[in-house]
Amino acid sequence: MNSNKNALASDAYIDESVTFESFQLDPRLLQAVKGSGFHHPTLIQSHGIPLALQQKRDVIAKAATGSGKTLSYLIPVIQTILDYKGSVASDGVNESKTLGIILVPTRELAQQVTNVIEKMILYCTKEIRSLNVSGDMSNAVLNSLLLENPEIVVATPAKLMSLLETQTNAISLSDLKFLVIDEVDLVLTFGYQEDLNKIAEYLPLKKNLQTFLMSATLNDDIQELKQKFCRAPAILKFNDDEINKDKTKLIQYYVKTNEFDKFLLCYVIFKLGLIKGKSLVFVNDIDRGYRLKLVLEQFGIKSCILNSELPANSRQHIVDQFNKNVYHLLIATDDTEYIKEEDEGIEENRLEDSVAEETNGGSQKKKQVQSKKDKEYGVSRGVDFKNVACVLNFDLPTTSKSYVHRIGRTARAGKSGTAISFVVPLKDFGKHKPSTCSTAKHDEKIFSRIVKQQAKLGLELLPYSFDPKQIEGFRYRMEDGFRAVTQVAVREARIKELKEELLASEKLKRHFEENPKELQSLRHDKELHPMRIQQHLKRVPEYLLPEAARKSSGKKVGFVPFHNPKKGRPHKKGKVSKRRNAKSDPLKNFK
Numbered sequence: 001m002n003s004n005k006n007a008l009a010s011d012a013y014i015d016e017s018v019t020f021e022s023f024q025l026d027p028r029l030l031q032a033v034k035g036s037g038f039h040h041p042t043l044i045q046s047h048g049i050p051l052a053l054q055q056k057r058d059v060i061a062k063a064a065t066g067s068g069k070t071l072s073y074l075i076p077v078i079q080t081i082l083d084y085k086g087s088v089a090s091d092g093v094n095e096s097k098t099l100g101i102i103l104v105p106t107r108e109l110a111q112q113v114t115n116v117i118e119k120m121i122l123y124c125t126k127e128i129r130s131l132n133v134s135g136d137m138s139n140a141v142l143n144s145l146l147l148e149n150p151e152i153v154v155a156t157p158a159k160l161m162s163l164l165e166t167q168t169n170a171i172s173l174s175d176l177k178f179l180v181i182d183e184v185d186l187v188l189t190f191g192y193q194e195d196l197n198k199i200a201e202y203l204p205l206k207k208n209l210q211t212f213l214m215s216a217t218l219n220d221d222i223q224e225l226k227q228k229f230c231r232a233p234a235i236l237k238f239n240d241d242e243i244n245k246d247k248t249k250l251i252q253y254y255v256k257t258n259e260f261d262k263f264l265l266c267y268v269i270f271k272l273g274l275i276k277g278k279s280l281v282f283v284n285d286i287d288r289g290y291r292l293k294l295v296l297e298q299f300g301i302k303s304c305i306l307n308s309e310l311p312a313n314s315r316q317h318i319v320d321q322f323n324k325n326v327y328h329l330l331i332a333t334d335d336t337e338y339i340k341e342e343d344e345g346i347e348e349n350r351l352e353d354s355v356a357e358e359t360n361g362g363s364q365k366k367k368q369v370q371s372k373k374d375k376e377y378g379v380s381r382g383v384d385f386k387n388v389a390c391v392l393n394f395d396l397p398t399t400s401k402s403y404v405h406r407i408g409r410t411a412r413a414g415k416s417g418t419a420i421s422f423v424v425p426l427k428d429f430g431k432h433k434p435s436t437c438s439t440a441k442h443d444e445k446i447f448s449r450i451v452k453q454q455a456k457l458g459l460e461l462l463p464y465s466f467d468p469k470q471i472e473g474f475r476y477r478m479e480d481g482f483r484a485v486t487q488v489a490v491r492e493a494r495i496k497e498l499k500e501e502l503l504a505s506e507k508l509k510r511h512f513e514e515n516p517k518e519l520q521s522l523r524h525d526k527e528l529h530p531m532r533i534q535q536h537l538k539r540v541p542e543y544l545l546p547e548a549a550r551k552s553s554g555k556k557v558g559f560v561p562f563h564n565p566k567k568g569r570p571h572k573k574g575k576v577s578k579r580r581n582a583k584s585d586p587l588k589n590f591k
Helices: 027-035 043-053 069-090 107-120 139-146 157-166 184-189 193-200 220-229 245-249 259-271 286-298 312-323 344-359 362-370 400-407 438-456 468-472 475-484 487-506 509-514 516-521
Strands: 059-062 100-103 130-132 152-155 178-181 210-215 234-237 250-256 278-283 304-306 329-333 388-393 417-423 461-463
Touching: 027 069, 027 107, 043 059, 043 069, 043 234, 059 069, 069 100, 069 107, 069 178, 069 210, 100 157, 107 130, 107 152, 107 312, 152 157, 157 193, 178 220, 184 210, 184 220, 193 220, 210 220, 259 286, 259 468, 259 475, 278 286, 286 304, 286 329, 286 475, 286 487, 304 312, 388 400, 400 417, 400 438, 417 438, 438 461
Parallel strands: 059 210, 059 234, 100 152, 100 178, 130 152, 178 210, 250 417, 250 461, 278 329, 278 388, 304 329, 388 417
Antiparallel strands: none
């Protein structure tokens, strides 16, 4: 790790004119910061930390993912708690109290923030303890941990509100000194506005509470939160030119194709290794993710699934293992319905579709499926995927905003990356029912918005060039493999993996905590086995490969007989030999 750079941010955000020593931090906190490889703060940290520590101001900050927002609020929170603990200890008081609440939109982000906190309090664990209450744990365990009054609590708004209403003695906010709402715009779009309003009723007076609102955008909804939670806040904004410096290292491609050929292209790209490094594939539906996984399994291509249906522990473990390079292909379901789209025409089309579904009785079915999803799940944004070489939009996102969040998973921390998007023309929509995705109906309109949006940033989407003739050679194999993956197979695979993940998440959690090495045996990319396995599809015949990739390139292969004439007795001239398996009368041949 480069000791002169902030490991959580790219070069574009580093402020080399300032050092962390200049903030006059506690030696234990400073040691933890340097031990994590941070020597120079990012722009948001160099501006926000002094405002919070020295001037005790509330802070509202707008900055992009990867700009160092997490440390910009964690360092002031931890430093102030250490100062407070030192002052009360000198008075002979050593009572634990919950002093800081950090609210995040998803469980995945809650775990990530908790991981950073643990690194920052590594040398002061006696003074500061943290607890992520959004994880999967029983109420008995959670209550016992809350009785210890951890100094910092990380939660989603819904989980915190649930604790305040149902377990009134478990957590107290009367002594709270800090309130952080991270990814505020996403918190609001997830529908947590009502929870935040209720939480405000439990908070102490504004003059006793320091607030941090961190967001990627500043809109009217955030202005309402500003009035509710803040007092004379300092507002930090970093313009789009600074935010998008890293985007030049991202190459964006698109492929206009029909629905079935998405699977064909996916097979060729990953089987022939056209993408080097780890890939993150986005689909718009949970069943769709399992179908793609099962189809790729037919050809021996391993992948793992990430969606809102899986237990939170399993999701976190999948992300961790992906970041550690255990898996190189991750198929993620992106639930993007929560992001508002500015294009009124697209909204009208969606409204018409929903009315049609309701008329056909489809709305009730849709509600039942959505009710199984985890509301606190988010993958296209917030989750820190590391070293992703390529983001493949197998299904184009339903909004241009979601596209930005998806491609933001690659080309991070100064590294280059690639984004490839499959676009289904309207004329090809619905022609192949088994591979159809309902959201593809609006692909052309969404794609035009994406092109305009990227053009404003000085970026463009290039056509992904390949030789269609070479792709055609693989078509019959894909047709054979796709045919084996029926809807019944998809449903059974979905149920099977959910059962396995629930078992691993609940019963084996404690065992793996005590035996961390055995955690390697818990893999998420095992074959789910559709109803028909065709082993011959896993091997690519050499004649299908491009000439440059063939092992026998340049060598002519002569006639290959189906039998070896040297073995066995030679045939007598003029006589017709009997078939090997033909029946013979043993009495007539007896000598």
